[in-house]
Amino acid sequence: MSESCEITLTVNGVRHQVSVEPRRTLADVLRIDLGLTGTHVGCEHGICGACTVLMDDQPVRACLVFGVQADGSSIRTVEGLAANGELTDLQQAFSRHHALQCGFCTPGFLMLAEGYLAETPAPDRVAVREMVSANLCRCTGYQGIVDAIVDVAEQRFHERPI
Amino acid sequence: MATASSARQSQQWVGQPLQRREDSRFLRGTGRYTDDVPHAFALHVAFVRSPIAFGVIRSIEVTRALEIPGVVAVLTSADLGHPSLTGFLDRDEFVTTSMPILAHERVRFVGEPIAIVVATDRYIAEDAVEAVACEIDELTAIVTMDDQVPSQIPIHDAAPDGVLVDLRMFTDDELEGVLAASPLVVDETFRSGRLQAAPMEGRGALAEWIDRDDQLVVTVSTQLPHQVRTGIAQALGLVERQVRVIVPDVGGGFGFKAVLGREEVAVAAAARILGRPVRWAEDRLESLTASFQGREQEYTVRAGFTEDGVLTGLAADIRCNVGAYSAFPFTCGLEPIMAATEFLGVYKVPRYASRSRGIASNKPPSNAYRGVSRPQIVMVMEGLMDRAADRLGIDRVEIRRRNTIRPEDFPYTGPNGITYEPGSYLEALELCAAQVQQLGWWQRREEAAPGFIRGIGIANFSERNAYGTATMGLRRMPMTPGFEVAHLTMDASGDVTLTSGTCSAGQGHETTFAQIVADRLGIAPDRIKLRQGDTDLTSFGWGTFAGRSLVIGGGAAAVAARKLATQLKEVAAYLLSVSADDIELSNGNATVRVSGESMSIDDIAKTVHFRSHLLPAREEYLLESHGSADPSGMFSNGCHAALVEIDAGTGAVCVLDYLVVEDCGVIVNPLVVDGQVRGGIAQGIGSTLYEEAEYSSDGQPLAGSFMSYLVPTAAEMPPIAIHHLETPCYQTETGVKGMGEAGTIGAPAVILSALNDALRSRGAWLEHVPVTPADMQQLLALPIETESS
Numbered sequence: 001m002s003e004s005c006e007i008t009l010t011v012n013g014v015r016h017q018v019s020v021e022p023r024r025t026l027a028d029v030l031r032i033d034l035g036l037t038g039t040h041v042g043c044e045h046g047i048c049g050a051c052t053v054l055m056d057d058q059p060v061r062a063c064l065v066f067g068v069q070a071d072g073s074s075i076r077t078v079e080g081l082a083a084n085g086e087l088t089d090l091q092q093a094f095s096r097h098h099a100l101q102c103g104f105c106t107p108g109f110l111m112l113a114e115g116y117l118a119e120t121p122a123p124d125r126v127a128v129r130e131m132v133s134a135n136l137c138r139c140t141g142y143q144g145i146v147d148a149i150v151d152v153a154e155q156r157f158h159e160r161p162i
Numbered sequence: 163m164a165t166a167s168s169a170r171q172s173q174q175w176v177g178q179p180l181q182r183r184e185d186s187r188f189l190r191g192t193g194r195y196t197d198d199v200p201h202a203f204a205l206h207v208a209f210v211r212s213p214i215a216f217g218v219i220r221s222i223e224v225t226r227a228l229e230i231p232g233v234v235a236v237l238t239s240a241d242l243g244h245p246s247l248t249g250f251l252d253r254d255e256f257v258t259t260s261m262p263i264l265a266h267e268r269v270r271f272v273g274e275p276i277a278i279v280v281a282t283d284r285y286i287a288e289d290a291v292e293a294v295a296c297e298i299d300e301l302t303a304i305v306t307m308d309d310q311v312p313s314q315i316p317i318h319d320a321a322p323d324g325v326l327v328d329l330r331m332f333t334d335d336e337l338e339g340v341l342a343a344s345p346l347v348v349d350e351t352f353r354s355g356r357l358q359a360a361p362m363e364g365r366g367a368l369a370e371w372i373d374r375d376d377q378l379v380v381t382v383s384t385q386l387p388h389q390v391r392t393g394i395a396q397a398l399g400l401v402e403r404q405v406r407v408i409v410p411d412v413g414g415g416f417g418f419k420a421v422l423g424r425e426e427v428a429v430a431a432a433a434r435i436l437g438r439p440v441r442w443a444e445d446r447l448e449s450l451t452a453s454f455q456g457r458e459q460e461y462t463v464r465a466g467f468t469e470d471g472v473l474t475g476l477a478a479d480i481r482c483n484v485g486a487y488s489a490f491p492f493t494c495g496l497e498p499i500m501a502a503t504e505f506l507g508v509y510k511v512p513r514y515a516s517r518s519r520g521i522a523s524n525k526p527p528s529n530a531y532r533g534v535s536r537p538q539i540v541m542v543m544e545g546l547m548d549r550a551a552d553r554l555g556i557d558r559v560e561i562r563r564r565n566t567i568r569p570e571d572f573p574y575t576g577p578n579g580i581t582y583e584p585g586s587y588l589e590a591l592e593l594c595a596a597q598v599q600q601l602g603w604w605q606r607r608e609e610a611a612p613g614f615i616r617g618i619g620i621a622n623f624s625e626r627n628a629y630g631t632a633t634m635g636l637r638r639m640p641m642t643p644g645f646e647v648a649h650l651t652m653d654a655s656g657d658v659t660l661t662s663g664t665c666s667a668g669q670g671h672e673t674t675f676a677q678i679v680a681d682r683l684g685i686a687p688d689r690i691k692l693r694q695g696d697t698d699l700t701s702f703g704w705g706t707f708a709g710r711s712l713v714i715g716g717g718a719a720a721v722a723a724r725k726l727a728t729q730l731k732e733v734a735a736y737l738l739s740v741s742a743d744d745i746e747l748s749n750g751n752a753t754v755r756v757s758g759e760s761m762s763i764d765d766i767a768k769t770v771h772f773r774s775h776l777l778p779a780r781e782e783y784l785l786e787s788h789g790s791a792d793p794s795g796m797f798s799n800g801c802h803a804a805l806v807e808i809d810a811g812t813g814a815v816c817v818l819d820y821l822v823v824e825d826c827g828v829i830v831n832p833l834v835v836d837g838q839v840r841g842g843i844a845q846g847i848g849s850t851l852y853e854e855a856e857y858s859s860d861g862q863p864l865a866g867s868f869m870s871y872l873v874p875t876a877a878e879m880p881p882i883a884i885h886h887l888e889t890p891c892y893q894t895e896t897g898v899k900g901m902g903e904a905g906t907i908g909a910p911a912v913i914l915s916a917l918n919d920a921l922r923s924r925g926a927w928l929e930h931v932p933v934t935p936a937d938m939q940q941l942l943a944l945p946i947e948t949e950s951s
Contacts, residue, residue: 023285037198038191040413042362043446047868050362078191087189095185098833101841102668103188104195104362104413133875136868138362138414139668141840141905142876 007071011036012080020067027051027062029070030077038078038107042136049135052108052115053077059115059134078107081114089155090114093148101139108135113149122157125150172748175677175687176896179833182673183688184666193411196366196383197443204368205234207429207442208287210277210294211452212269215303215524215861216317219267219296222277227293232286235436236294238277239264242431245397247422249490252638255328256495257321261487261527263397263424263431269298270317270486271524272863273452278428280440303524303861307460307483317486317522326484327495327520331502332578337513340475344466348549352542353930354910355854356458356483358865359531359845360873361667363413364444365453367426369433380430381408385415385665386422386705389491391697392641393422394430405430409695415667416845417530420707421454422490450871451863454529455855456497458483459538465546471554471561475513478505478542482535484520485527491641492530494520499637500535506576507543508587508624508799509565514577524861530707532845533625536907540623544911545929548918558915559595562622566591582624585799586887590823591622593885594801597821603805606818607919615808616818617920621911622801627709627900629795643704645792648718650679650726652785654771656750656764658683658690660722663703664715665695669838669902671711674830678716678896682723683730684747685763709798709900712830714791717894721789724895729785733766736777793893798901800824802843802908804880806916813938815851817880817913825887826901832886835901840882842905848874849906850913850931 004019011034018033025044030036030053042050044063051062054076081088090113093099100106109132116123116131123131128149132142187193210222224236239245239262246266250258265276276296281287302311304324316322341347368381378400384390384407391407394400412419425442433440444453460481466474480501484494502518520528551561567574572584598604603618610616631644649661660679664671671694676687683690693699703715727747734752735742738759745752753760769776770785805819822839829835852872856864865871890897910931917928917938926941 021285031198035200036191037194037200040195040363041197041443043868045446045867045869048362048446078189082190087186091189094189095181098182098837100185100188101670101837102362102412102414103184103193104411104668106188107191110189129876133877136362136873136875138360138416138845138873139841140837141842141844141882142879143840143882144837146876 005068007067009070010074012076022066022068024067025063026065026067026070029067030062036077036079040104040107042105049112050105050108052111052135054111054115057115057118059112078110081110090152093152097144097148099140099144099148105135105137109145117153123153173681175680176830180673180677180687180831182670184670184672195363195411195413196368196381199368199381199410201368201439204439204441205280205282206284206287207440208279208284208291209275209425210279210291212265212272212274212276214269214298214300215272216301217269217298219265219269219298221297223295227279227290230286230290230293232282233290235280236277237432239266245427245431247393247397247490249488249493251493251495252640257326259318259320259488261424263427271526272861273526275424275428278432280432280436305523305857305859305861307481307521317524321522324522325519326488326522327498329498329502329518332514332516334513334515337475337477337515340513341464341466344474345469346467346550346553348465348546350463350549350929352461352545354457354459354538355932356455357531357849357853358450358455358855358871359416359418361414361416361418364449365423366443367429368441369430370439371434371437377404377406378430378434379406379408381410382426383412383419384409385420385667385707387665387695387697388663388702389705390422393490394427397427398431398434407697409665412667416532417707418454419667420530423453447866451866452526454489455485455526456528456531461538461542463542467550471550471556471564473509473511473565476511478516480516480518482520483523485523485525487527489527489529491639494528496530497528497535501539503578504536504626505539506578507540508567508622509543510567511577525857533903533907536625537846537910540621540907541911541914544621544915548915558620562591566622583796583892584889585624585797586825586889587799589887590799590801590825594803594821594823598803606805610807613810615810615920617806617916619804619912619916619919621908621915623908624797624799625904625907626795626797628713628793629708630792632794645790646703646714646718647701647788647790648715648722649701649788650722652726652767654768656767660690660692660719661700662692662694662715662719663700664711665706667706669711670834674712674834675716675719677830678720679723682720682727685750709902713894713898713900714793716898717791717896718789720895721791722787725787725789726785729787730763730766733770733777734761737761791894796891796893796899798826798899798904800904800908802912804912804916806913806920808920808938810942813935813942815938817847820880820882822882822884823887824884824904825889827889827891827899828897829886830898836884838902839884839905842903843882843909844874844879846906846909847913850910851933854932
């Protein structure tokens with residue numbers, strides 16, 4: 001197709017230089033070029049949110065961002081969450097509340113919620129439900145996902161440094 | 163030290179809400195779905211698909227596509243040797259047709275694969291698709307079940323009238339007389355829209371010929387590993403041993419993957435022909451418009467009632483729009499058979515007759531989708547109850563009470579020839595009605611704000627599941643599903659590997675199967691690893707569908723575990739110089755009941771493997787067992803209630819609250835059961851209010867993305883309260899009944915019932931799903947009548 005471009009990405013704290021075609025999506029860069037297959041592709045048109053990652057701390061659909069647009073940015077993916085091996089509070093809450101079944105959409109919900117909670121430390125249940133409605137899950141009916149995020153939001157709020 | 167006080171299976175682990183063993187990898191992003199499986203050298207596939215619904219192929223020109231750098235091959239049906247799949251029933255009422263792997267001579271729906279493009283990367287493969295030119299003479303599309311175009315060739319030559327299956331399984335000469343003599347006959351036509359199961363992971367395949375093993379290894383996202391093996395072997399002229407099907411994590415199935423798709427076979431064929439690894443990942447457009455759909459059905463029913471609201475008889479004419487082909491292996495007879503056979507649900511109907519047809523159209527083939535026809539038949543039966551209640555001035559719960567199969571009726575055999583094992587049909591109804599009362603829903607119904615109206619729905623139903631050989635044999639498929647086998651091996655460290663031919667798509671089998679085995683071996687569930695989804699690793703099985711896995715697969719595992727426990731006890735008894743009957747397995751130890759003397763199960767395992775000189779010579783040296791199970795099939799049951807609100811201005815519907823009473827026999831893991839119930843209801847609500855795979859009059863799909871195919875989000879979901887009843891199943895060792903589909907089955911009936919309750923004052927009556935805001939606005943424009951009941 002067209003000529004490749006050199007881009008630099010920091011993914012989960014690690015710098016990568018990748019040569020990509022301008023039309024290559026960030027999702028494909030992460031999955032195919034960097035082997036980070038935890039980010040899943042569910043619709044490729046920005047609705048389902050399975051591919052949600054944090055780009056400079058903001059949730060983005062990795063299927064709607066081209067790799068070249070992410071040049072110079074810092075990306076967090078699901079693989080970066082339990083960096084020290086132990087599941088994070090949010091991951092543990094997802095398991096506790098049975099917020100996942102097939103697990104395909106789960107990385108997207110985790111990254112969406114991490115991005116959201118970083119900006120909105122004390123959301124109420126209605127706000128969480130509204131935020132969760134950004135992504136699609138076909139297995140759970142969402143109740144567990146909402147419960148898990150509300151649980152973690154409360155926990156983090158009470159444990160916040162004062 | 164605890165001693166067993168009875169022979170009853172101790173349940174230390176069954177019944178516990180254990181967090182799932184699968185969760186860790188899914189939460190870390192280290193789960194592995196088909197498209198995540200790495201392969202450095204795999205070529206990528208994109209399909210050339212038909213842009214029109216019905217036509218005759220004149221030519222396929224691939225030269226320009228082959229000139230694109232990176233394109234390796236463009237293969238047509240002829241290049242593959244015209245392989246096909248045939249899903250058929252051995253019945254006179256069934257017209258056998260085949261589904262070519264790639265369209266041959268005719269195209270029969272928009273999106274039908276015509277050629278497979280193989281390239282070094284998917285972007286290039288998609289470029290090349292654009293460069294393939296197909297010349298197709300367009301014919302008039304058959305879209306609805308009433309479309310007829312006698313002047314042109316039929317969809318299939320073997321079925322000139324378009325009817326692929328026409329079943330009259332139930333007849334009753336007395337029925338017409340009974341209906342004529344009934345004080346009330348409710349005569350209605352119910353319809354349901356075409357749906358797509360829409361698992362978040364689409365289909366996918368990675369295929370490679372491995373010369374050393376003389377095998378085509380196909381990684382595929384499916385619910386049916388062994389049936390996919392059979393289908394690929396048949397289509398490509400291989401013996402079963404030459405195809406190894408590997409199923410990694412599956413991102414949702416819901417019946418959508420209880421099938422072998424033509425694309426998977428095409429990928430396998432391309433890998434075989436090219437001698438190179440080939441992979442394909444379905445995109446959402448393909449998934450929504452070119453895979454499998456279901457549920458487009460119409461029921462014309464006449465139900466007789468006495469003045470007291472007791473059913474006297476029921477006649478049904480059922481039509482299912484089965485699309486362009488008969489899917490392998492469950493066939494286009496799946497929906498019609500299920501609808502006719504299980505129509506009567508939890509109700510006593512003295513006389514019953516039905517005709518049930520599958521009608522071809524220029525749409526993608528229908529296949530199983532969670533619940534298969536049960537969401538429709540429950541919607542129809544509950545709609546009849548509501549209608550009769552209104553006409554006769556009987557309370558809606560009361561009329562159900564009068565018709566429901568009662569505890570003293572079990573075992574009950576209906577006019578459909580099915581014998582129902584005990585269930586809590588009446589108890590579920592009473593508990594649900596009592597809860598609605600107790601929670602103040604009737605008051606909340608009256609408290610709608612100005613401009614809003616509210617209604618309460620109720621649906622009492624059963625879900626037949628875990629169909630064994632005896633029941634499936636009646637369908638007359640060339641392959642009769644039913645039994646499962648399980649193999650257990652304890653290794654030298656005392657850990658256990660369990661294999662099963664079932665195949666999880668998110669149901670949590672690794673956790674629940676381990677809970678069943680753990681109780682029988684006296685070890686912790688995390689010492690038991692379930693392996694599924696590899697036809698070389700598991701002997702044989704029928705996969706996962708229709709609530710069968712934990713019942714039949716788990717039932718087989720229970721039998722195998724009981725046998726392995728006996729082996730462990732025999733070794734321990736020899737080493738401890740007691741009788742095997744005196745040994746109890748618990749908490750990781752084999753303990754002598756009276757003396758309390760014990761040895762660890764780990765030590766038994768080590769001794770058997772490494773120090774067998776300490777043991778007497780015996781027939782079987784290792785710790786291995788197998789078990790099998792084949793129940794005929796059973797009924798779970800439940801009762802749902804919903805409180806809905808309609809915005810009289812916009813016609814928008816909001817489900818405010820939802821209540822479930824369910825009975826799936828013995829619950830292995832309440833967390834998993836509740837998750838299945840809630841997730842099922844979400845799909846049921848979707849199919850009632852939002853989702854439809856709509857088509858234009860010329861057969862063009864109108865729902866090709868998640869912007870037009872509206873899967874419910876969190877914003878559309880009500881809070882769902884769940885109450886459990888437990889009527890153990892007597893067909894298996896575990897007492898478990900299936901439960902994966904109940905949520906999806908009950909939701910359309912209960913939402914429709916609630917909407918009709920809300921609309922009663924308008925004299926409006928709904929008998930189709932999905933109910934759109936446009937439908938609602940039309941009904942709300944009707945004048946308000948004085949409330950009569």
